[in-house]
Amino acid sequence: MDLQEIIKQSKLLKPKSQQKMVENLFHLIDQIESSVILEGPYRLVLDSNIIMRLESYRQGVISEGLLSILLAFMLIKRLPYRFDMVVRPTVFYEYLRQKNLTSSHEHWRKFKELKYLVEEELDSKLFFDGIETYQGAEHYLKLIKDDSDKISNTLRSYQQKNWQFNFVQRAGCGFAGMLSSDPRFILVPPEFAAEALYSPLGLDYFDERRASRFFVEYIEKNIIECERNDKEFMAKYNSKNEFLFTRILRLAPKGNLVGLADLDIYTTCNINNQFSDQSHSRYAPASAALTIDRNLALALRRSTSHHITSGEIVGGPDNEDDIDAKMDAFQEEYKRMRESEKRHRIAWETTKAFMAELLANEAFKNL
Incomplete structure (x- = not known):
């Protein structure tokens, strides 16, 4: 679906659905922009609700969620950064409707089904976190079920x-x-x-x-x-x-657990934790969440604060070399912070141009 078709379909939505589409889009933009605070390479971790909207689209349903997702991917492709789409084991578990796999044949069928669904609708290659084999999927699904x-x-x-x-x-x-x-x-x-x-x-x-x-x-x-x-x-x-x-994580009225994938995505894609993980040039590929769940989106947004530190510095003539080393390391961290701000600025400018294009095409005229 190209931009003009997305805008056309958005105008067919009811007013409340149009407002929800814009809210979803702003959440997705925030997640995309926040991710480049971190250093790449970037892993774009899809939430279950993204996949559910794609499944519904295959069945002929064009929702506000789908349209916001398609717009977000248009923005992603305009950024000068590479994002690899990734499915976490918990998302695969929810795709299986929280059921165990019974054979390698069933695993391959569901694996291929999900891979083709996402790649064809979003026009991007999909990767998996350890569940690409039957043995790997069986291992992770058992751990998830036990947890x-x-x-x-x-x-x-x-x-x-x-x-x-x-x-x-x-x-x-x-x-x-x-x-x-x-x-x-x-x-x-x-x-x-x-x-x-x-x-x-x-x-x-x-x-x-x-x-x-x-x-x-x-x-x-x-x-x-x-x-x-x-x-x-x-x-x-x-x-x-x-x-x-x-x-986000709760027991439904019928007693079943809701939000396992959201728990996984929050703990994996928390910007604050990952910024610390990447300190002093430690190699830690960045995991960026992509979700239209409002509660998870808000929680992720509140986890974007980040800081640098020199560590404990003890004064005195006997510690001069140690102080010099720590101050030098702090300067390197300061450079990392400035580079982070530069990437974020580029993402913000790209978003600004994209939103201007949407407005020029009267995307939100009915709101």
Whole structure:
């Protein structure tokens, strides 16, 4: 579908769907622009909702989601950077409707089906993260299924647990907190309490450390919503009311787990983590998320902050060489930050020109 056809189809949408298309497009643009904060090569990690819109298109459905995706890929192809499309094992798991493969024949059929679907509709080569063979797919799908069961059981246990908590604890009790008027006690805000009460799930596929913030936020939400907890204290020491992560990874009303691929994409494509991973010229290919899920898009957007550091510097005549080395390393990191800003500026300018072209073609005239 070319640009004129996309614009034509967008004008056939209902007003609310047109607004949703623009919202989706802005989320996708933000993800694309944010990705070049990192150094390439770039892996464009597709969310399940991208693939679902392509499946629907094959069946004759032209949705606002599809049109925003096609526009985003037009923008990607105008950037002076190479993006390789990648499917993560969790996305393949969701493509299989969370079912196991029964044979190498079935694996090849579903693998080829997904590969051809994406490549033909988006006109780009598709790569896979370790699931291109039956043995690899079987291995990862088992790990994902086991982790899915652990996560489901954990979220159910959270629902049944009594979250009453005393926000005033004795100093040295194992909780982090703030000093109270009585030095024998500390004040423990809900967020600090949640971090201390969290226990690792023993995940095998997902990065336990990076996934932990999802479960910490569940605990924090439960503590805040517990009727028996001190509301006056929480009003003073808690400002959170959105709890995005609990909307991304959740149990559906029927009890099935929703958001496994989103958890994978967030922990893999978090810009903040990856910028640190690439420090001091460490080779770490950049993973850029592409999703039209609003909650995941917002969470990813809030993870784009990044910084550089010199590390700890200890003064004194005996440490002059160490100080010089660390300051030199910091200057190299500063160059990396400037290069990052330059790439981001190029992406922004490309987006600006692309949006001007859309407006010139009256793409959003009905809004």
